[in-house]
Amino acid sequence: MTINLQVPSMVCDGxxxxxxxxxxxxxxxxxxxxxxxxxxxxxxxxASEESIKQIITAAGHTVE
Ligand SMILES: [Cu+2]
Known part of the structure; x- marks a missing residue:
C-alpha cells in the first residue's frame, strides 16, 4: 500500500x-x-503506517 505522511522537520537534502x-x-x-x-x-x-512513523521519529524527524 501507499502511505503518505507530512514531515515538516525536513529542511534540506540531508x-x-x-x-x-x-x-x-x-x-x-x-x-x-x-x-x-x-x-x-x-x-x-x-509495513504499517505506524511502523513507518516510528522509523521516521527514531531518525530524529517529526511526523505531523
Ligand atoms: Cu536537513
Whole structure:
C-alpha cells in the first residue's frame, strides 16, 4: 500500500537522505519518494503506517 505522511522537520537534502535511508534500512522493499517543498513523504510498502512513523521519529524527524 501507499502511505503518505507530512514531515515538516525536513529542511534540506540531508534530511531527505536521512529519512529515506532510515526507512529503507528497516524496510528494504519500501519505495520512498520525498518532496522537500511540500514536506511530503510517500512510501510504498507492506509495513504499517505506524511502523513507518516510528522509523521516521527514531531518525530524529517529526511526523505531523
Ligand atoms: Cu536537513
Amino acid at each position: 534530511c531527505v537522505t536521512t529519512v529515506t535511508e532510515a526507512i529503507t534500512t528497516h524496510e528494504p522493499e519500501a519505495k520512498v519518494e520525498i518532496n522537500l517543498d511540500t514536506k511530503q513523504v510517500k512510501v510504498e510498502t507492506n
